[in-house]
Amino acid sequence: MDNAEFSCTLLTGLSYDKLCAMTLARKGVTVMSGIVENFYASGNTARGFANLFDSSIQGLERLFILKGGPVTGKSSLIRTIGSRLAEEGYDIWLIHSPSDNDALDGLIIPALKAGVIDGTALREIEPLEPGTVVRYVNLEETVDAARLTARQTEIELLHETIQQAHERAYAGFAEALRIHDEWETVYIANMNFQAADELTNEYIQLLYGDRRLEKRSRVDHRFLGAATPKGAVDFVPNLTENLKRYFIKGRAGSGKSTLLKKLAAAGMERGFDVEIYHCGFDPNSLDMVIVRELGFAIFDSTAPHEYDPDRASDEIVDMYKRCIQPGTDEAHADALSGIKARYAAQMKASIQHLAQAKSLQDELEQIYAQSTDFRRIDQIKDAIFREISGLAAVRD
Known part of the structure; x- marks a missing residue:
């Protein structure tokens, strides 16, 4: 990349790869684009935090597991690598975070049998198949530990409060499920x-x-x-x-x-x-x-x-x-109305606990961001992308 290209990247806020794709499009060159599937592999449920990640990583030959607690940059790393691969024509799966609407928890490239997963608890990932080559990527190496130590008490309090907010949300969802069971009983009986x-x-x-x-x-x-x-x-x-x-x-x-x-x-x-x-x-x-x-x-x-x-x-x-049975809605209208109202109120309260947890998580990540070397994260991102691209070369 020459100086002009680098300056353009900074001014537009776009990645170099995206700028290249835009330039090729202006010149009439076809830019490949893969199919992107979006889903969740985990959830905030009435039965607590549910984890289905093992299913999505089945059959992978190369898996990058990102470690590092609340270190910022993991979702951006996953999204950027996914965008590059999709632009090259690969179909990808984007696994979204149920606790952060703007974050990704993982990326799978089926054709390359490769994936990049945020392995943060509660999403501890261990590949089930012995043939999978695993790369554990410790992003805590990008953080200035000394600067974090000075705020350790604040960090621990945030961790504890976030956990409590999630527990209140799960308890609320569990109560909503009990109300939902009442709702179901009316129709099961008919x-x-x-x-x-x-x-x-x-x-x-x-x-x-x-x-x-x-x-x-x-x-x-x-x-x-x-x-x-x-x-x-x-x-x-x-x-x-x-x-x-x-x-x-x-x-x-x-x-x-x-x-x-x-x-x-x-x-x-x-x-x-x-x-x-x-x-x-x-x-x-x-x-x-x-x-x-x-x-x-x-x-x-x-x-x-x-x-x-x-x-x-x-x-x-x-x-x-x-x-x-025809007429069930009408025959039980009053009871159903009350059940629906209680269910909606309980769900709303539980979502508010998730929103509180997200707000606290943002505070925690901001602390880490102030101590993070993002140039080092970019280097790690590029290294992972090169290794995944190498898999494509081998398959070709």
């Missing part, structure tokens, strides 16, 4: 289970028919959304792009998750690769199943990830209409 079984069999036949693949199914467990400091967030539009979509409508307790579990099991039994998206509120429930080899996604399209069909190929699966 459920036609035979009709639900018939509906399930119809969709197993519709989606799979007699098709099978003579291979072992790969199963990816993920979250399509999460409870975050800014409320419920999901990536349904991104994850279902270019797929035939089935929108499951219904009520709490009307069998949506059970339907999805049976559809996922049918796909696995037939040898298809199945993406299973767990509920970000209760990870024991499912919100979506995707089988890309057959080009379909079927998902719970009710709050907080409620969508309506907007493509000609979209279809609705109405479980209330098919499986619940």
